[in-house]
Every structure is written in structure tokens, then in C-alpha cells.
Amino acid sequence: MSLMTPSGAQADARADQAGAAAVEARIQSEMPGLLELYRDLHAHPELSFQEVRTASTLAERARRLGFTVTEQVGQTGVVAVLENGPGPVLMIRADMDGLPVEERTDLPFASTVTATTRDGIESHVMHACGHDTHMSAWLGAAQALAGMKDRWSGTLVMILQPAEEIGLGARAMLDDGLFTRFPKPDYVIAFHDSAELPAGTIGYPTAWALANVDSVDLTVRGAGGHGAYPHMTRDPIVLASRIVTSLQTLVSRERDPQDPAVVTVGSFVAGAKHNIIPDEARLLITVRSYSDESRQALLDGIARIARGEAIAAGMAEDRMPVMHVEPSYTPATFNTPDLTGRLSGLFASHFGADRVRVVPPVMAGEDFSQYYRADKSIQSFIFWVGGVDPAKVAQAQAGEASLPSLHSPLWAPDPEAVIGTAARALTISALDLLPRS
Ligand SMILES: [Zn+2]
Ligand SMILES: [Zn+2]
Numbered sequence: 001m002s003l004m005t006p007s008g009a010q011a012d013a014r015a016d017q018a019g020a021a022a023v024e025a026r027i028q029s030e031m032p033g034l035l036e037l038y039r040d041l042h043a044h045p046e047l048s049f050q051e052v053r054t055a056s057t058l059a060e061r062a063r064r065l066g067f068t069v070t071e072q073v074g075q076t077g078v079v080a081v082l083e084n085g086p087g088p089v090l091m092i093r094a095d096m097d098g099l100p101v102e103e104r105t106d107l108p109f110a111s112t113v114t115a116t117t118r119d120g121i122e123s124h125v126m127h128a129c130g131h132d133t134h135m136s137a138w139l140g141a142a143q144a145l146a147g148m149k150d151r152w153s154g155t156l157v158m159i160l161q162p163a164e165e166i167g168l169g170a171r172a173m174l175d176d177g178l179f180t181r182f183p184k185p186d187y188v189i190a191f192h193d194s195a196e197l198p199a200g201t202i203g204y205p206t207a208w209a210l211a212n213v214d215s216v217d218l219t220v221r222g223a224g225g226h227g228a229y230p231h232m233t234r235d236p237i238v239l240a241s242r243i244v245t246s247l248q249t250l251v252s253r254e255r256d257p258q259d260p261a262v263v264t265v266g267s268f269v270a271g272a273k274h275n276i277i278p279d280e281a282r283l284l285i286t287v288r289s290y291s292d293e294s295r296q297a298l299l300d301g302i303a304r305i306a307r308g309e310a311i312a313a314g315m316a317e318d319r320m321p322v323m324h325v326e327p328s329y330t331p332a333t334f335n336t337p338d339l340t341g342r343l344s345g346l347f348a349s350h351f352g353a354d355r356v357r358v359v360p361p362v363m364a365g366e367d368f369s370q371y372y373r374a375d376k377s378i379q380s381f382i383f384w385v386g387g388v389d390p391a392k393v394a395q396a397q398a399g400e401a402s403l404p405s406l407h408s409p410l411w412a413p414d415p416e417a418v419i420g421t422a423a424r425a426l427t428i429s430a431l432d433l434l435p436r437s
Helices: 008-043 052-064 131-147 169-175 236-254 292-312 337-351 369-374 390-397 415-433
Strands: 068-073 077-084 089-095 114-116 122-124 154-161 187-198 202-204 207-210 212-221 262-270 280-289 322-325 333-335 356-358 379-388
Touching: 008 052, 008 131, 008 415, 052 068, 052 077, 052 131, 052 154, 077 131, 077 169, 089 131, 089 415, 131 154, 131 187, 131 379, 131 415, 154 169, 169 369, 187 202, 187 337, 187 390, 187 415, 202 337, 212 236, 212 292, 236 262, 236 280, 236 292, 280 292, 292 322, 333 337, 333 369, 333 379, 337 356, 337 379, 337 415, 369 379, 379 390, 379 415
Parallel strands: 089 154, 089 187, 187 379, 202 356
Antiparallel strands: 068 077, 077 154, 114 122, 202 379, 207 333, 212 280, 212 322, 262 280
């Protein structure tokens, strides 16, 4: 006797295949429009918290798809909600801002835009981090999911976040009620284009994905005077130099080698003339780590070393160094294990295991971390989508070429590979996480 009906597993496999084919057909038909959107966004980049044209362009597109759209959430942020029956809430995030960089790509749609930064500097503007690819794929997924409402059930919250590059946009949206005025997500996902991975491949870190990023200002005080009479002064340049040198031991001698950390003094400014010992020296330091504990140990260590060196230099108690840690630091981004396992498995079965790989975490920062930190019952996942010609990756690996990094004036991802792969990945993630029962 043979079974006339397929087993449950066979039926599931067929449904998966039908779903995958439907996604494929939709994204393929969307690609020309998405690439046109990409070229338009690329030619019109806007700086952090100035993403007005960008936000209104995409808000209008989401509205036409049937999303309920709210603008100006966290200054220029956009929240687009599509409720489609009972089920979990999935938030998909794209960031919108460009960078104060003068584009040198020679693309026919290269940016010639200029604008004024928050610090009042007139600058060229470029989508040098690829956030234009993020928004294009975001719209691709929105279109696909709005057209496939019969295949999923739940609530889709698609957000466009401002000001990722200055680390303030996610915080601004949360402070403006992202999780109280709108459905609070069970899952949050996002991707970033990669200037290292071959075009169309996906890389995902397990656990830590990106680092804690702190900016520290250290004012090292001395007692100025004539350069010919050093014995009448306390030289803050010599003291600050000792501090810079001693700071090198924080990572090399105090931190566990298995727990990565970075302390980089990026600016050392003091004095104005050959023969004057100045009153103070200023150090600007970037501090990177993963755990809260290691972050605190590094910050405490900088304060301790600065104070200890000042005491050794004979400074009085009221002239100890003054340390200022920027309060708006970017916390480390964490990929929660269940969601990471689930979606990386999904990607491997959809795209093929050769296109999906585990990659190590990086010491760059990303304020996507804020959504999970705001409520740790949320599951969170960020992944990289490669944008580099595979032949160039091979050349770089052989030491025959160097690749432009993210933020380079030369960074030009393969838009079809990034947007196509990411739009598919976001769409299949949503279909998987918001299943129709
Ligand atoms: Zn960036
Ligand atoms: Zn970025």
C-alpha cells in the first residue's frame, strides 16, 4: 500500500520551494526600479539628521504600498507599519545618512552635493558607506512583502533611521517613542554592505558583531612658561607624551588577549610657538571593546594612567588631567544566538552554503545595537552583504591590489549584487519569521 498524500516534510519542502520561487520572481521584476532608486539616492546624499529628501521619497513609496507611515520620528526618521493578521512583530531597519566625503568614483551618477555638517563645516557629501544600497533593498523587501500578504501573518515595522554615522539616530528614534508609539518588535534585523566580501555573498558574525565605540577627550594640564626656562614650568607636552605611551599598556598588558580592545590616540594638540611651554595639551582618544565590563575597565584605566602620570610629573591635585567621555557612545552590536542560527541557516539553504559564511566581528561601531539594548527580550541580527567584484577580492588576497574601504571616496559597491541579495535575504527572513499558520 502506498501513501497517496505527501508527508508533512515533503509538503513543507514544496511550500518552501514555491515561496522561494515567488520571492525570486518578485525581486527580479523589481530590480530595474530598485537600481533606478539607488542611482537617485546615490546622486542625492544627505548628512546625518538632514535626510529630508531621502525620508520623504521613501515614505511616499511605502505609503503607496499600503504601509501606515509616520515621518519625523527622531527628527528625520520614518516608521512604516504593515499589519497583516496575528503573529510576531518584525522590525527591518535601513539607515539613511551619507558622509562628508568628496566622491571620486567616476560613476555617471556620482554625487556633486555639498552641505554643512553639524560642526559648521561646508563639505561635499557622498553615500560612502553604502546606506543607499540599504534603503534600496529595504524598499525591495517592502514591495515584495506588500505584494505577498497571503504568504505571511504578523506585523511588519519597517524603519528608516537617520544619523547612523554620528551614532545618534537609533537613540533619537527610541527616545521619540519607536517602541511605545508603534508595535514593539520581537525581532530586529538589518544588513550592511561590505567592502571586503565578494559581491552577492553574505557574512554574519555570531554573538558580537560590532564594537563599543567611545570618544574620550583628555585635557592634560601643566604650568606654561618660557621654553628657555623649563624648570619654571610643568610641561604638559612631556606629560601628555608619557600618558600616550603608558596608554599602550592598557590593551597589551592589562586586557585578556582573547578579548579584543583598542585604545587609539587620534589627536594630540598643544602649544602655538617654538619657545613657549603651553598650559595644557589635549588628547582625543577612540576606545573600542565588546563587553560592558571591558569598556568600563578601559575607561577606568585611561583615567588611572592619566592621573598616575600627572602625579609622577609633580602636578598639584587641582591640576590633574580632566577626562570627558562622550555620553552618546555607540554600544557593541550583538547577534542573538537563536535568531542568528535560524536566519543564517535559512540564508544557506536559499542562497547555497558557498554564498553564506561566518565572519569575525569588527571594531567599527553601528548604532543598530541600541534596539536590542533597549529591550533584551528582542532578538537581533545584522549581517554583511558583499559588494566587491570577486576578481578584485582575489587580487587583494594575493596582495596585488588594495580595495577601497567603507567611507572611502572610491567605494562603489556592485549595486545589483548588494541590493538584489539583501532584498531577497530580508524578504525570506520576514516570510520565515512571520509564518502563516
Ligand atoms: Zn559608515
Ligand atoms: Zn554604514
